Amino acid sequence: MNATPPHEAKNRYLKDKSTDVTDSTLSNYETTLNVFCGWLTDEADVDTLNTLSSDDTQKFKEWRLERVKTITLKSDMTCIKGFIRFCEHINAVPxxxxxxxxxxxxSREDEVSSDLITSEEASEILDYLDTHEYASLRHVIFRTLWKTGMRRSSLYALDVDDFDDGSKPVLRLRHRPDTGTPLKNKRRGERDVRLDRETADVIADFLKHNHPSGTDQHGRTPLLMSTQGKRCKPSTIQRNIYTVTRPCHYTGECPMGRDLDECEATSYNTASKCPGSVGPHALRRGYVTEALNAGQPRDVTADRVDMTTEVLNKHYDHATKEERMERREDYLVDV
Structure with a gap:
């Protein structure tokens, strides 16, 4: 066997997978394998993978379980299993x-995340943004994700030309892997998404007053651009959502009773450490739940957000028992 250092094998694996998966999936693989390979070298004294044992991977699993939820551990170990299979291919492990x-x-309960934004929370955040950060990058990010339920990667993929501000405003989602913005479900994920008038106005005002303009390396003008004239990274979208969903950001108060002058979560780069903040996927779950509560059919909702009804039912509908009862109310007949 070859004497291959863990991080060298990791880099070769990521390069090998780069043509098979989306950028966001590749980024998730990199995050997981950085943790795994770092643990191997720092904690298990595995300098080359030809000394790796099954006991090492089991000890990592036990170590990791003390720090993450079971569903995250499942994702981590699935990634590591694929990595080890690749290492067999390059003759680095037995x-x-x-x-x-x-x-x-x-368990089913562990598989379903409960993080979501409610309509009441979203309304309060939007009121704050309308007043204090109108037509800002953050305003566009939050409002678009909340009002459409689209993925972070879909928002990232949009260009200015994908926005139609006509009498019936639309965002057009297109799969463009050759220029750096694939959609998760590729061509099947392409669709036109109708916007409400207020959301369209916010985007239009952002483009008119706050958009840096310019083009990226592919000659495209991204809808979301940094002040440096580059397409905003998915991590930028995520950090903005973590920031704006911190209760202290939009209310000025901390419901956890923390001293805001001493809290570690009050900066843009540390907002995710706030127990009250959530990531972009919480808006997607919240949108689906609130749309169903409002009477929007399941197949229409699933089609709008590009998911199957099976996935919608299992992972995204977080209605309470009372809300589910109320949904059935209009369809009940006396027998």
Whole structure:
């Protein structure tokens, strides 16, 4: 076997996968493998993978479980299993070692994330943005994600030309892998998304007053651009959502009773450390739940946000039992 350092094998694996998966998936792989390879070298004294044992991967799994939820551990260990299989291919570990990597099987309750934004919270945040950050990059990011339920990666992929501010405003989502913006479901994920008038006005005013203009390296003008004239990274979208969903940001007060002058989560780069903040996916879950509560059909909602009804039912509909009862109310007949 070859004496391959963990981080060298990781870099080769990521390069190999770069043509098969989206940028966001590749980024997730990189995050997981950075943790794994860092643990191998720092904690397990594995300098080259030819000394890796199944006991090492099991000890990592136990170490990681103390720090993340079971569903996250499942994702991590699935990624590591694929990495070990690749390492077999390059003769860095013994043949068949990937079969010894144990992937946990979370319960249904563990598999479903409960993070979501409610319509009341979203309305309060939008009121704040309308007053204090109108037509800003953050305003566009939050309002578009909340009002459409689209993925962060879909918002990232939009160009200025994809926005139609006509009598019936539209955002056109297109799969463009050759110029750096693939959609998760590729061509199947392409669709036109109708916008309400107020959201369209916010985007139009952002483009008129606050958009840096210019083009990226592919000659495209991204809808979301940094002040440096580059397409905003998915991490920028995420950090803006973490920032604006911190209760202290839009209310001026901390419901956890923290001293805002001493809190570690009050900066843009540390906002995710706030227990009250959420990431972009919470808006997607919130949109789906609130749309269904408002009577929007499941197939229409699933089509609008580009997911199957099975995934919608399992992972995105977080209605309470009372809300589900009220949904059925209009369809009940006396028998």
């Amino acid at each position: 043949e068949g070692m990937h079969k010894l990597v144990r992937v946990p099987k979370p």
